[in-house]
Amino acid sequence: MDIKKLDALVAADEEGATITIYQKGGDPYLAADGTESTMTVLGSESKQYRAAKRQITDRMMKRRRATMSAEDVERNAIFLAASAVVGWHGWESGKDKLECTPDNLRLLLAIEHIRDQVEEAIRGHSDFFIPPSKS
Secondary structure, eight states, X not given: OOHHHHHHHHHHTTSXXXXXXXXXXXXXXXXXXXXXOEEEEOOTTSHHHHHHHHHHHHHHHHHTOSOOOHHHHHXXXXXXXXXXXXXXXXXXXXXXXXXXXXXXHHHHHTSHHHHHHHHHHHHTGGXXXXXXXXX
């Protein structure tokens, strides 16, 4: 394996990939203007995402708890997913556009089917940039 190819995969995780977010029924969420609602995410090997993982680990080590509550697990999952979201389009509250802020991210990512899509994009982020090899 050419290590330079691995470097390209890791570097791609620093670039934002825009994904459409789908409702449970399979239709995309739509903005007021009729365009699809999206989120732009970094990959799991991005500096920002890895720093968030370390922050969670540090926080748990300082607490010196061997167990975590379900709330801790969910809060950490939301925090980690939010750390990779660098932008969005098409999310509103009534007639007002929502800014992509940490508080608004937490609100959206608390919805499990939305968080699942973001997490999948984070894990498979490099797939957006590197074409699969031909066998």
